[in-house]
Amino acid sequence: DQQVKQNSPSLSVQEGRISILNCDYTNSMFDYFLWYKKYPAEGPTFLISISSIKDKNEDGRFTVFLNKSAKHLSLHIVPSQPGDSAVYFCAASTANFGNEKLTFGTGTRLTIIP
Amino acid sequence: DAMVIQNPRYQVTQFGKPVTLSCSQTLNHNVMYWYQQKSSQAPKLLFHYYDKDFNNEADTPDNFQSRRPNTSFCFLDIRSPGLGDAAMYLCATSRLVAYNEQFFGPGTRLTVL
Numbered sequence: 467d468q469q470v471k472q473n474s475p476s477l478s479v480q481e482g483r484i485s486i487l488n489c490d491y492t493n494s495m496f497d498y499f500l501w502y503k504k505y506p507a508e509g510p511t512f513l514i515s516i517s518s519i520k521d522k523n524e525d526g527r528f529t530v531f532l533n534k535s536a537k538h539l540s541l542h543i544v545p546s547q548p549g550d551s552a553v554y555f556c557a558a559s560t561a562n563f564g565n566e567k568l569t570f571g572t573g574t575r576l577t578i579i580p
Numbered sequence: 581d582a583m584v585i586q587n588p589r590y591q592v593t594q595f596g597k598p599v600t601l602s603c604s605q606t607l608n609h610n611v612m613y614w615y616q617q618k619s620s621q622a623p624k625l626l627f628h629y630y631d632k633d634f635n636n637e638a639d640t641p642d643n644f645q646s647r648r649p650n651t652s653f654c655f656l657d658i659r660s661p662g663l664g665d666a667a668m669y670l671c672a673t674s675r676l677v678a679y680n681e682q683f684f685g686p687g688t689r690l691t692v693l
Contacts, residue, residue, distance in 0.1 A: 470622070498679050509584070509670055509684030510623070517679060555622070559679075568682060570622040 469493045470558050472571035480579050485543040487574050489556030492537065496558035500568065501530060501541050504553045513554075514541070543576075551578045583607070584685035586671050592691045593661050601656040601688045603671030609683070610676040612654040614646060617668045617687075629654065630676060658690075666692045 479485045497518035502510035516523040529542045556571040593599040615623040645657040672682040
């Protein structure tokens with residue numbers, strides 16, 4: 467049972483344009499969401515997060531939007547740069563202090579075309 | 581730099597031959613996690629430690645064991661690796677606070693012959 471879904475395995479975007487990566491979840495108990503970025507031969511690195519009390523969080527070129535009613539979140543990267551080419555994982559957790567387990571999606575491979 | 585280190589980066593073992601993967605951290609985090617990630621799949625949590633308190637996921641096979649002798653180190657033991665255990669194994673750490681991100685090591689790629 468895939469509780470966090472990233473339905474697009476890959477995405478190609480031209481340099482300078484906006485990249486939009488999507489994520490859907492099914493567990494209504496999830497209330498904290500994270501995006502991780504992964505380069506080949508490296509572990510995932512934390513990118514940005516959002517808690518369920520917000521609908522938007524911004525950090526430089528990266529913005530995450532959360533639509534709780536639709537159980538959907540998205541990551542916007544603007545402008546996209548060649549160094550953004552990586553696999554992006556969406557992850558979710560519940561407000562269960564002492565039990566902060568992450569449930570990951572399968573990832574979206576983003577390729578930025580120069 | 582504070583970090584999560586995994587050794588070895590690549591491990592080859594034979595079918596049924598026990599293997600141990602190691603993880604160390606300089607972040608002084610309370611919580612350590614082991615994930616298994618197969619190609620094109622999501623990282624799957626195997627188990628985690630809150631300090632020395634071990635927490636096994638319900639669907640983690642008995643073939644997988646873990647040890648955490650101190651705050652800095654955590655080991656993943658695969659007692660009798662099968663071909664289906666070939667995967668990337670990721671170690672992660674976090675502080676024991678709510679809404680906190682996990683910090684990942686580079687992973688160990690396990691090949692079973």
